Amino acid sequence: MTVSGGGTHAPSPVWHAAPDALHRVVTDLIADEVSRLRPGGSPLRALPWPPDVALHEGGLGLDSLERLSVATALSEALHLHESGVEDLLLAREHVGDWVDLAASGLAAFDARLTFRTSGSSGDVKPCTHTLASLQQEVDHLATLTAGARRVLAAVPAHHIYGFLFSVLLPARLACEAVIDVRRLTPQALARHLQPGDLLVSHPAHWALVARHAARLPPGVHGITSTAPCPDDVADSLLAQGLARLTQVYGSSETAGIGTRRDASAPYQLMPHWSRDDADDTRLLRTAPDGTVGIHTLQDHLAWQGAREFRVVGRLDEAVQVGGSNVYPAQVRQVLLGCPQVADAAVRPMAPAEGSRLKAFIVPAPGADLDVLRSRLWAWADAHLRAPARPKSYRFGARLPLQAMGKPADWPLDPPDDGDMATS
Numbered sequence: 149m150t151v152s153g154g155g156t157h158a159p160s161p162v163w164h165a166a167p168d169a170l171h172r173v174v175t176d177l178i179a180d181e182v183s184r185l186r187p188g189g190s191p192l193r194a195l196p197w198p199p200d201v202a203l204h205e206g207g208l209g210l211d212s213l214e215r216l217s218v219a220t221a222l223s224e225a226l227h228l229h230e231s232g233v234e235d236l237l238l239a240r241e242h243v244g245d246w247v248d249l250a251a252s253g254l255a256a257f258d259a260r261l262t263f264r265t266s267g268s269s270g271d272v273k274p275c276t277h278t279l280a281s282l283q284q285e286v287d288h289l290a291t292l293t294a295g296a297r298r299v300l301a302a303v304p305a306h307h308i309y310g311f312l313f314s315v316l317l318p319a320r321l322a323c324e325a326v327i328d329v330r331r332l333t334p335q336a337l338a339r340h341l342q343p344g345d346l347l348v349s350h351p352a353h354w355a356l357v358a359r360h361a362a363r364l365p366p367g368v369h370g371i372t373s374t375a376p377c378p379d380d381v382a383d384s385l386l387a388q389g390l391a392r393l394t395q396v397y398g399s400s401e402t403a404g405i406g407t408r409r410d411a412s413a414p415y416q417l418m419p420h421w422s423r424d425d426a427d428d429t430r431l432l433r434t435a436p437d438g439t440v441g442i443h444t445l446q447d448h449l450a451w452q453g454a455r456e457f458r459v460v461g462r463l464d465e466a467v468q469v470g471g472s473n474v475y476p477a478q479v480r481q482v483l484l485g486c487p488q489v490a491d492a493a494v495r496p497m498a499p500a501e502g503s504r505l506k507a508f509i510v511p512a513p514g515a516d517l518d519v520l521r522s523r524l525w526a527w528a529d530a531h532l533r534a535p536a537r538p539k540s541y542r543f544g545a546r547l548p549l550q551a552m553g554k555p556a557d558w559p560l561d562p563p564d565d566g567d568m569a570t571s
Contacts, residue, residue, distance in 0.1 A: 160283045160286070160287075160316070160319065160320055161319040161320070161322075162258075163315050163316055163319050164250070164251055164254040164255075164258060166319065167247070167251075168326065169305070169315045169318075169319070169326070170247055170250060170251055170254075171196075171199070171243075171247050172196075172305040172314070172315070172326075172328070173225075173226075173250075173305045173306050173311065173315060174222065174243070174246055174247050174250055174306075175195055175196065175197050175243060176195070176304040176305045176306040176307075176310070177218075177221060177222055177225055177306040178192075178208070178218050178222070178243070178246075179192055179195060179304075180304060180306065181217060181218045181221045181222075182208075182210065182214060182218065183533065184272075184533070185214055185217055187529070187530060187531060187532060187533055188526075188528075188529030188530045188531075188532075190209070192208055192209070193208065194331070195328070196328065197243050198243075198244075199242065199243055199244025199247065200242055200243075200244060201242060201243045201244075202241055202242055202243075203215060203240075203241060203242065203243065203246070204241060207242075207243075208243075215238060216238065219234070219237040219238055219246075221264075222234075222237065222246065222250065223237065224262050224274060225261065225262050225263070225264075225306060226250055226253060226254060226258075226261065227253075227257060227258075227259075227260050227261065227262065228249070228250065228253040228254075230253070230256070230257035230260075231252070231253040231254075231255075231256035231257045232253075233249050233252055233253040233256075234253070236249055237249060258279055259278060259279055259280070260276055260277065260278055260279065261276070261277055261279060261282070261311070262274045262275065262276045262277075263275050263277070263306070263307060263308040263311070263400050264400065265399075265400045265401070265473065273400075273401075275308070275400045275401045277308070277403060278435070278436075280435070280436045280437075281403070281433075281435055281436060282311070282312060282316060282403060283316060283320075283436075284420055284435075284436045285312065285403055285404050285418065285420070286312060286316045286317050286320050287320070288418050288419055288420070289312070289313070289317055289404070289407075290317065290320045290321055292394055292407065293317065293321065293346055293369065293371070293394070294321070295344065296318075296321055296323055296344060296345070296346035296369065297323060297324050297342070297344035297345065298323055298324050298325045298326070298327060298342065298344065298345050298346070299313065299314055299317065299318045299323050299325075299326045299327070299345075299346050299348060300326075300327045300329045300337075300340070300341070300345055300346070300347045300348065301313070301314035301326060301327070301328055301329065301330075301348045301349075302329050302330050302347070302348065302349035302350070302353045303330075303348055303349060303350060303374075303471070304330075307400075308400050308403055309348075309350075309373045309374055309396075309398075310348070312403065312404065313346075313348040313371055314326055314348055323346075327340075329347075333360070334356050334357045334359070334360035334361040335360055335361060335362070337357065337361060338357075338361040338362060338363070338364055338365075341364060341365050341368050342365060342367075342368075343365060343366055343367030343368065344367055344368075345367075345368045345369070346368075346369050346370070346371065347368060347369070347370045347371070348370075348371045349370065349371070349372060350372060350373065350374040350375065350471035351372055351374065351375050351376070351377045351378065351381065351468070351471065352468075352469075352470045352471050352503060353471070354370070354372055354377060354381050354382075354385060354393075355378070355381050355503070357385065358381050358384040358385050358388065359384075361388065362388065363388055363389050364385075364388050364389035364390050365389065366389060366391065367391055368389070368390055368391055369390070369391050369392045369393075369394070370385065370390050370392065370393040370394070371393075371394050371396060372393060372394070372395050372396070373395070373396040373397070373398065373404070374468065374471045374472075375468035375471065376395070376397075376459055377393070377395050377411070379411040379412065382395070382411035383411060392409055393409065393411075394407055394408075394409050395407065395408050395409070395411070395415070397415050397459060399446060401443070401446070402431075402433075402443050402445075404418060405417065405418060405421055405431065406418060406421070406457065414452050414456040414457055414458050415456065415457055415458070415459070416455060416456060417431075417455045417456075417457070420433055420434050420435075421433055421434075422434070422454075422455075423451065423454055423455070424442065428449065428451065429444055429445050429463070430442055430443060430444050430445065431443050431445060445463070446462060446463050446466075447459050447460070447461065447462055447463060448460035448461050448462075448463060465477060467496050467505075469496070469503065469504055469505060469535040469536070470503075470504075470534070470535045471535075472533075472535040472536075474505065474535050474536045475536075476494040476495055476496070476505060477494075479494045479505060479507075479532065479536050479538070480492050480493065480494045480507075482527075482528070482531050482532055482536075483507060483509070483524065483527070483528070483538075485527075485531070486520075486523060486524055486527040487523065488511055488512045488515040488519075488520050488523070489509055489510070489511065489512065489520070489524070490510045490511060490512045490513075491509075491510035491546075491547055492507055492508065492509050492510065492547075493507065493508040493547050493548070493555060494506070494507045494508075494538060495557065497539075497540070497560070498557065501540075501559075501560050502539065502540075502560075504535075504537075504538070504539040504540075505536065505537070505538045505539065506538055506539065506540040506541075506542070506558075506560060507524075507538040507540070507541050507542070508541075508542050508543075508544060508547060508548060508558050509524065509541055509542070509543050509544075510543075510544060510545065510546060510547060511543055517543055520543075521541060521543075524541055525541075540560045542558055542559075542560070544558075
């Protein structure tokens, strides 16, 4: 018998009883874990993978250490150690074997799940949630998405946001299908959409849809999370025919906290959350079993009453790049490790410049700038995941500073790197 997480919410379908859902979670996790192990290295073959794809060199090409690391990550995520099946993973050779083992383990114990923070350039942190608490959130989200016929997912199923909206929610709503649209261009996606669809995505992808998808069919609803969606993107999507865009505020540590449907409106706390009047940096969550937990936030919130708030900014100085948390200070530390780099500054591009990171480099005396530029690109490819890699490098004799001595911004296109312009 499956171990219950406890609670008073309405019974929900057993998510892992649907082979497609479990297959998506397992394969997305494998792909993500291998990308962590191979920054800048050889990629895996494109998803989706059929069950008979081998894990070893004849298929996905995982060596023994990679298989051990991926098996450990899968066991951690699905708590396979609770049922004792995790020791069997390394003895199985195919993707389908791992999905079957995961199903066996979850049939014995599915009360908890662990998700990782993105860790694009900060430390990856495991965040454990009870299945009951996730279903509690989905019960509320179902009231916001009632009537969805299909879920089209542009997010991976093993991340908490993707798991909630492309695994638990479709089961709760009894949707006809869940379709992975990560490999569709915005133009192809617009042609694929139908009335009654729920499109689950993140701000960077929504920006591409707004820019390239032209007119959207009627009756399509959208969900966005992982970062605040820029107001102009939300407005453009509605002007293109999107019926509704629900914005979700939350994190891997907390799951969803609040929602809003109007870009100019504050977020509304979900029913199981409440404000901690004693400390504005904390929230209280009432679990399905009635217990109340205290959660420290990563953002500054500006409260407008007991249940409405606006997100002012990060407490941990993370920025969002392509739907992932990136820490410019830690990217800087990686660049400082590159030979011939004396100092560096890293910050997000200005809105008119792009949506990635840029770096200002102070070369060591006597450094050849052409050689260093090439070396930096290779260094970043080898040491940073894709969202954390700067897409522009400028060189100067010293870091740019404002008149008051504080760090200053710099343009992407210097007059001449050769003359060591410093703006």
